[in-house]
Amino acid sequence: MKREIVLPSTLLETGDDLKPGLTTYKIGPNIFSGILGLYEKTNSKEINVIPLKGKYYPSIGDRVVGIVTKFQVFSWNVDINSFHEAILPFSNAIKKERQFYSDLNKLISINDVIYAEIISFDRFSPPTLSIKKKGLGKITEGYIYEMTPGKIPRLIGKNQSMINMIKQMLGIRIIVGKNGRVVALTQDFNKIEILGEVIQKIENESHVPGLTDRIKNLLESKLNKTS
Amino acid sequence: MSQFKRSDGRANDELRPIKAEMHVLKNADGSAYFEMGNTKVIAAVYGPREYYPKQLALPQESMVRVRYHMIPFSVKERKSPALTRREIEISKVIKEAFGGCIKKDLFPRSTIDVYIEVLNADGSTRVASINAVSLALVDAGIFLYDLVAAVSVGKIHDQLIVDLTGDEDQNSEADMPIAMMPSLNKILLLQMDGTLTVEEFNNLMKMGIQAIKKIYEIQKETIRSSLESVLKMYGQT
Amino acid sequence: MSEFKYGVFIPKIKQKFILNLLNNKKRVDNRDFIEYRKIKIKYGHIPNADGCAEVQLGNTIVIAGVKLDLTNPYPSEPDRGTLIVNAEFPPVASPDFEPGPPDENAIELARIIDRGLRKPEVVDFKKLCIVPGKKVYGLWIDIYALNHDGNLIDAAGIATMAALLTAKYTKVDVSPTGEIIRTNERLPLEVINFPVYITHVKIGEHLIIDPNLEEEMIADCKLTTIISNGNLIGGIQKSGSGALSIEDINQALENSLKIYPRIKEIITSSVK
Structure with missing residues (x-):
């Protein structure tokens, strides 16, 4: 498995049966990169690059951490670090039918942080959120971090291995939004600082192999120092 | 041939020293600094982001907006901070240059906002701006068909030169900024002020493209080195 | 209007967190309540200016x-x-800033900086007179925010003083017939008074110096004091809609007088 750094216009593959994805384009049989990212050969016919920069591209089923920016007539507007604000319709947030509008602002208001699922998105309408499922909803306490959305899979790791290791070693609960926002559910300043360093390291070194070991070492040395 | 010598001793086809850096401003989604001799510019990119007012957004693609601005002390005689007609025109041609290089249909109804501040002007500010914006767009993770590299060429005392300084621009018989996507061989910006014969024009174009390819390599190197410094730290290059 | 504006949002959980920390006598970046962020000053990279300095105050x-x-x-x-x-907050510096003429915040900043330079005079303006009533030197100071991570005023004050300390201007001669002739000689600008701009914010019950953007945004109000030459109050500006007690103000003045020599030393020692 070789990962290669590619730039806009880097030739990735050649083949008439290959298709460009969201991050690539095709001229004749040639597929080129459109972004700065990492390219890894796979068996897929659709050629894509893992982005190293940029905003979140919404996808149905993704769980995201959003910040409420507006209180509208039928919905809240929510910033999800994407190219459009998402919408959380009241009906996707409340269970009771007989709710008054004036109560809603107490439920969720501007600058609140929510953990939500994207339930619909296409090129003609903004992403729509829901917080009705278990585990979703308003986050009332914790510390919020930002990282490049394309690097979130590195924070999670294969089969959640990386994030589970971090949670276990720090002994805290962590919410990971696919849109690049991470929330540590703790008020322990020391652990918040350590997690901040971990996230910074993943941000800077996501393209360098052997990341899991380096994160483990970082956590060990930091935790030893404080205990 | 006349006895003309460039005041900084450069060969006619020689670029001034170039310095480039990515991600110099933390708040913008992407940013870059680009320096060609004493011409120094900084560019910031925001977006793609929501276009306001929403009813004026384009339903099929992102809007690209560009503001080129010179800070008052960037020129010899203090300039008023308000946008001049010159700055508005340059903003327009830069916007249109990038309109041809950004894949816009990925983000319908959004806007990509590009802000350029010229910190010190010594000729060729619009092409230095384009070189900076190109890196800032990459830093913002925006889909580009290719990097855009740009240079100015011109004619002074009957000689054809590359990368004009402010003084050379003042005294030139013609100056011509060019921007292109080098890998795709497409010209995105072309202006000419002055008079040239067709033969001179063709020669200048050739010199310009050659210089653009050098700048293109420097841009790619700048992007790679921003990532490779980390790779080197672990001895993996 | 707000519909058309991009902005910086400080989530409520972050506001709560910062306040919690302050209650425990801590700040997000581990600074002391009256400690400045790291100050870096860069000179001489804008040859077309007669004097210029770029200041980094943390990420500002x-x-x-x-x-x-x-x-x-x-x-x-x-x-x-x-x-x-003149001060401008161009959009390169923050999604909060919009293109166009300076808004009230940029104008306020310019006027605060101006206040510290006029009384007491930062340079001897009489020396900048060439022919009384006819020709004098105009001193233009342009301030540009490039990245806004809080406390633009203090950063602008440091940048202004650093730029003035390194400024040189063209000497002119007046001929017997009253003509003004530019010479090739460059004279240094002589700084005779040294104002330092020091900003506190009040968050809850806490008074802290040099706020970063998050602290500044959740603050109730802001107090900038200008200290001139170590022991004189050269100007004051309270901004933001919250209120301060007399004790807060006295505390801020005491802090400012204490910190003045340190900031002045950073600026003067950076000039080669």
Whole structure:
């Protein structure tokens, strides 16, 4: 498995049966990169690059951490670090039918942080959120971090291995939004600082192999120092 | 041939020293600094982001907006901070240059906002701006068909030169900024002020493209080195 | 109007967190309540300015440029050079800033900086007079925010003083017939008073110095004190809609007087 750094216009593959994805384009049989990212050969016919920069591209089923920016007539507007604000319709947030509008602002208001699922998105309408499922909803306490959305899979790791290791070693609960926002559910300043360093390291070194070991070492040395 | 010598001793086809850096401003989604001799510019990119007012957004693609601005002390005689007609025109041609290089249909109804501040002007500010914006767009993770590299060429005392300084621009018989996507061989910006014969024009174009390819390599190197410094730290290059 | 504005949002959980920390006598970046972020000053990279400095205060970046050129004196002060301070918050610095003429915040900043330079005078404006009532030097100071991570005022103050300390201007001669001739000689601008701008914010019950953007945004109000030459109050500006107690103000003044020599030393020692 070789990962290669590619730039806009880097030739990735050649083949008439290959298709460009969201991050690539095709001229004749040639597929080129459109972004700065990492390219890894796979068996897929659709050629894509893992982005190293940029905003979140919404996808149905993704769980995201959003910040409420507006209180509208039928919905809240929510910033999800994407190219459009998402919408959380009241009906996707409340269970009771007989709710008054004036109560809603107490439920969720501007600058609140929510953990939500994207339930619909296409090129003609903004992403729509829901917080009705278990585990979703308003986050009332914790510390919020930002990282490049394309690097979130590195924070999670294969089969959640990386994030589970971090949670276990720090002994805290962590919410990971696919849109690049991470929330540590703790008020322990020391652990918040350590997690901040971990996230910074993943941000800077996501393209360098052997990341899991380096994160483990970082956590060990930091935790030893404080205990 | 006349006895003309460039005041900084450069060969006619020689670029001034170039310095480039990515991600110099933390708040913008992407940013870059680009320096060609004493011409120094900084560019910031925001977006793609929501276009306001929403009813004026384009339903099929992102809007690209560009503001080129010179800070008052960037020129010899203090300039008023308000946008001049010159700055508005340059903003327009830069916007249109990038309109041809950004894949816009990925983000319908959004806007990509590009802000350029010229910190010190010594000729060729619009092409230095384009070189900076190109890196800032990459830093913002925006889909580009290719990097855009740009240079100015011109004619002074009957000689054809590359990368004009402010003084050379003042005294030139013609100056011509060019921007292109080098890998795709497409010209995105072309202006000419002055008079040239067709033969001179063709020669200048050739010199310009050659210089653009050098700048293109420097841009790619700048992007790679921003990532490779980390790779080197672990001895993996 | 707000529908059309991009902005910076500080989530409620972060507001709560910062306040919690302050209650435990801590700040997000582990600073002391009256400690500045790291200050870096860069000079000489803008050759077209007569004096210039770029200041980094943590992640806040401000550039100030000085220009001296011939102009007409004000009728009320025929024998003195003129001073114009202009500040802009261009959109490169923050999604909060919009293109266009300076807004009230940028104008306020320019006027605060201006206040510290006029009384006591930062340079001897009489020395900037060439022909009384006819020609004087105009001193233009332009301040540009390049990245806004809080406390633009103090950063602008440092940048302005650093730019003035390194400024040089073209000497002119007056011929017997009254003509003004530019020479090739460059004179240094002589700084005779040294203001330092020191900003506190009040968050809850806490008074802290040099707020970063998050602290500044959740603050109730802001107090900038200008200390001139170590022991004089050269100007004050309270901004933001919250209120301060007399004790807060006295505390802020005491802190400012204490910190003045340190900031001045950072600026003067950075000038080579």
